[in-house]
Amino acid sequence: MISYLITLLAGAVGGGLSKFAQDMYTRHNDTRAIAAALEAEISVCLEGIRGGDYIGWCDRIIAYLSEPGRVAKSGDYFDLAIPETPCPIFTAHLSQVGLLGEATGAVVKTCALYEGICLDLGHLRERHDRLPLDVKQLIAQHEGVKARFEEILKIGDVAITQLQRRKLSWRQRRRALRT
Numbered sequence: 001m002i003s004y005l006i007t008l009l010a011g012a013v014g015g016g017l018s019k020f021a022q023d024m025y026t027r028h029n030d031t032r033a034i035a036a037a038l039e040a041e042i043s044v045c046l047e048g049i050r051g052g053d054y055i056g057w058c059d060r061i062i063a064y065l066s067e068p069g070r071v072a073k074s075g076d077y078f079d080l081a082i083p084e085t086p087c088p089i090f091t092a093h094l095s096q097v098g099l100l101g102e103a104t105g106a107v108v109k110t111c112a113l114y115e116g117i118c119l120d121l122g123h124l125r126e127r128h129d130r131l132p133l134d135v136k137q138l139i140a141q142h143e144g145v146k147a148r149f150e151e152i153l154k155i156g157d158v159a160i161t162q163l164q165r166r167k168l169s170w171r172q173r174r175r176a177l178r179t
Contacts, residue, residue, distance in 0.1 A: 031099040032167050038100075038107055039163040041089040045114050046156045049149050054078075058146035065139050072135045077124055078145060086118040087111040103162035110156040117148045 049055070061078055064070070085091060090111040097104055124141060127133065133141065 030096070034093050034096055035100060035103065035163045035166040037089045038093070038111075039160055039167070041087060042107070042110055042156050042159050042163070045087070045110070046153060046160070049153060052080075054080075054149050055146055055153075058142045058149065061142050062139055062146070065135050065142070070135050072132060072138055074128070074132065076135075076138055077128055077133075078121060078142060079125055080118075080121055082118045082122040086115045090115075100163070100166055103159060103166050106155050106159035106162055110152060110159045113148055113152045113155065117145060117152070120148075121145065 057078055061076070065072070065076060090097075090107070097108060100107060128138075
């Protein structure tokens with residue numbers, strides 16, 4: 001009878017440990033997949049900002065608007081084709097972002113800033129068409145947009161580095177920590 005109970009207890013413990021290990025393995029693989037997808041999405045955002053020279057465009061618009069005697073016209077703002085959902089992968093995996101560990105903060109901040117700037121630029125067009133902004137208001141808007149683009153690039157680079165570490169297997173991370 002006691003040997004039966006011991007066998008039963010050992011089976012329950014073994015089964016529980018096996019289920020725990022399986023769940024950990026699955027969560028680790030899910031985390032790696034989410035990290036890879038978010039790294040790609042953030043990389044595309046950063047490449048778009050850099051490749052489109054968005055910061056340079058803001059500087060040129062600010063310089064143009066700062067010329068003496070300049071009067072604001074209908075097209076005097078940074079106009080981009082704004083995606084309906086700027087960060088679809090981030091939005092789809094929002095409930096799982098906490099699995100990213102130390103990368104969570106940088107990922108959330110990067111995507112939130114990017115989504116925010118997309119909304120602001122979309123509303124800038126609508127606002128300026130409805131009730132035109134004056135030169136000072138347009139300069140202030142573009143200085144704010146430029147500052148947020150710079151912040152996105154800075155935080156986005158940190159997010160990508162942290163996501164790349166998060167994609168490593170347990171063995172690779174342990175090896176990386178030793179070196």
